Amino acid sequence: MTLVDVHDLVKHYAGERSWFGLGRPRAPVRAVDGVSFTIAAGRTLGLVGESGSGKTTLGRTMLRLQEPTSGTVLFDDNDVFALDAARLRGLRRRMQIVFQDPYGSLNPRMTVEDTLREPLEIHGLKGAVAALLDEVGLDAAFAKRYPHELSGGQRQRVGIARALSVEPQFIVCDEPVSALDVSVQAQVLNLLADLQGKRRLTYLFIAHDLAVVRHIADDVAVMYLGKIVERAPAAEIYTQPRHPYTRALLSAVPEPTPHATKQRILLPGDIPSPAHPPSGCPFHPRCPHPRKNERCRTEPPPLRTITPGHDAACHYAEEPM
């Protein structure tokens, strides 16, 4: 059963005026540029992409923490962007977010207990702070502590407990482990997986680390410059990547094995600015595909089905590299 249905979502940030407001307005930043996908209840969609590709913007806009430019999001058949404030508040309870930065996302003047009580009060719910702390693996004594008295991993657990407190069905996890050390990152990933099993949660799991995503996602979508360039079941995308960007991304991950034999695909150049995406295929200036040609420079490749359940946006996705 589909729980989340995103259709042609667009979010542009208005270009600021250069020269202290006197110059010409800059081109808008096309942070999310026509994204569609669905997530079935109880599943995890991993969303990967490099810095600035639009992952956070997509996650926040889906929850209507910011207004979209266009497009629709259906949550359990409710049109999220069409709801009035009261009904949106009701829906918010069912859709939560865990933020990337465990330092900036907690109020430094509130104890852990206050942080966890706040959403309960907003939604007029009863709930036990001690049970929540227990569920995320924190001792009840942490209730009285302030954020600065917690480690990064402990803060991230508090952030997860806060999201869980209102008993949501869907959680956007925005890089929940990126700021954590490896040994602690594994603790938090295991916790998220356990909670999903216990509470039948649905996740959009955002990360820039493909290896992290492999351990939590059922399906994986790859973003580049505001667009999804490939989407497939996790087991498949890691073994049979179709888009040249995904192939390069996978090959660039440093593996903890000396003399790894995998073939590295080194991409030339930098990631372009989403205010000035290249014409045609947005990846063409860096693309190492042997078939790249004039068509790539002029004709944007649509996201199309290559094999059942596996989509890619490349004119030559079927061909070997």
Place this chain on the structure above:
Amino acid sequence: MTTPPTPTPGAPPVLLRVRNLKTYFVTEHGKGTARAVDDVSFELYAGETLGIVGESGCGKTVTSLSILRLVPEPPGHVLPGSLIEFEGRNLLALPAPELRAVRGNQIAMIFQEPMTSLNPVFTVGDQIAEAAIIHQHLSRSAARARAIEMLRLVGIPDPDERVDHYPHQLSGGMRQRVMIAMALVCHPKVLIADEPTTALDVTIQAQILELLDQLQSELGMAVLLITHDLGVVAGHADRVVVMYAGRVVETAPTDALFERPTHPYTEGLLAAVPRIDAPRARLHAIPGQVPAATAWPPGCRFHPRCPYAWEKCAAEEPPLLEVGDKPGHTARCWLVSEPERRVPKR
């Protein structure tokens, strides 16, 4: 007070020797002394890449800053008895002018965050040229030509245009390349690279690491590669030093470290790394967290998190012991002498 290098037949000469380095910080609010680097020793051989790995706060950056005497004093201080020997001289005892001649010229450093170490009001060309003017006494025009040559060497397109750009006009990957160009302009013998790619995306990280490897073999310098990423170490280091809680807990040739991780921290860290080639599964997690530098645990500093710990571990800190599989493989763990105890309790 220089220690003569230990002669190992056939081994390349030791370029840089760190002996019993202790760098402490006095913390605010009387929370005690942070023993950030606490009796660290290692050698860097000519031409090699030595990786230093460990999690946040274990003392990697303070170690590298100490080598070039860049630790802010106060609150920091390097304790007497520490030795940093470069080509037979103790850098810690060197008069300032001589130290300046070494710094940037013979030993160069690139930092974690390029923006904090590039000056925003000078063009990248001026910043690269400066080192060549100071250390190599080049004329302005010769230094500018040299800067352009360096930008080309580090793979920046249109170097004769880019030379006049300011740091903010460059992307993160290009700034990191400029940092490398600045560091290499005098052909140093030692390059200290402190997390040179941590702030970068993987595709850009791959470009920069490839570039460092290539420059190293072209210029024949030794690299001290500091990172928290075991994948980076596996692909780029010849030998590895693993740090935990201000101490060296394991040293090994890279192959030996990955084939036979011996310290339980190294073992746990390797198992905790999510792997791109492994199917979806629960990850191995090390329980607990890294302790604070003001309160390292007694005995073995890893014992509160260690799945094998027994009474001896809490009571007495192990020295670095020879593992015995490969020369140069040592681990600071009692299991080396009592291997039958390697049976996890949890």
